[in-house]
Amino acid sequence: xxxxxxxxxxxxxILSACGDEKPTDDKSKSTPETAPTVExxxxxxxxxxxxxxEQLESTYSVLSEVQAQIETVWSDLxxxxxxxxxxxxxxxxxxxxxxxDDPISLILQQAAIEVQTAxxxxxxxxxxxxxxxxxxxxxxxxxxxxxxxxxxxxxxxxLSQ
Numbered sequence: 247x248x249x250x251x252x253x254x255x256x257x258x259x260i261l262s263a264c265g266d267e268k269p270t271d272d273k274s275k276s277t278p279e280t281a282p283t284v285e286x287x288x289x290x291x292x293x294x295x296x297x298x299x300e301q302l303e304s305t306y307s308v309l310s311e312v313q314a315q316i317e318t319v320w321s322d323l324x325x326x327x328x329x330x331x332x333x334x335x336x337x338x339x340x341x342x343x344x345x346x347d348d349p350i351s352l353i354l355q356q357a358a359i360e361v362q363t364a365x366x367x368x369x370x371x372x373x374x375x376x377x378x379x380x381x382x383x384x385x386x387x388x389x390x391x392x393x394x395x396x397x398x399x400x401x402x403x404x405l406s407q
Contacts (some may be wrong), residue, residue, distance in 0.1 A: 276337050294350070299405070302350050305339060306401050312338045313398060316364045317391035324384050331372035338365055353401045360394035 294302065315335050322329050341362060344355040365389045371379045379387075 260305055294348070298346075298348070302354065302401075303405060305344065305354050306398065306405060308336065308339055309354060309361060309394070312336050313357065313361050313391060315349070315359060316368060316387075317395065319368055320384060320387035320391050321366065322323045323379060324388060326378070329379075335365060335368075338362060350401055350404045351395055353404060357394045357397035357401060360390045360397060364390035364394065 302389060312335060319329050319333075319335075338361055339358050341355050341358040344351050346352075364387050367383060367390065371383065
């Protein structure tokens with residue numbers, strides 16, 4: 247359920263940036279000139295305490311490292327290169343550890359879910375002795391790693407505000 251909510255939040259944020267409408271010449275649909283205009287300043291992310299910001303930045307850093315590692319693994323496999331299963335990945339963060347309801351934590355939780363998916367696929371492949379994973383498995387691993395990267399990009403933007 248949280249995963250759906252997170253994706254919905256990301257879609258809303260993306261769509262809110264696409265709200266430019268071109269003016270029309272149809273006067274019947276325009277707002278009358280006498281209507282008052284109200285300007286509301288909306289900040290998409292709440293102000294973070296120093297402690298929470300530090301915790302989120304640390305989580306972001308760890309997730310970014312693991313995401314880069316697992317994306318490299320899947321990219322190498324896609325390119326036909328052999329990847330050693332003994333190569334250790336940095337310890338990952340469990341999505342369950344990110345239980346805060348603030349928007350940035352939810353974005354990082356989505357990134358953690360995608361990283362965990364990519365890592366779990368890789369670990370399953372390491373348990374299966376075959377020279378190369380099938381293309382559909384490689385595709386799923388790449389997509390999960392890239393989805394994690396997209397969520398981390400959104401978290402980076404949010405943390406920089």
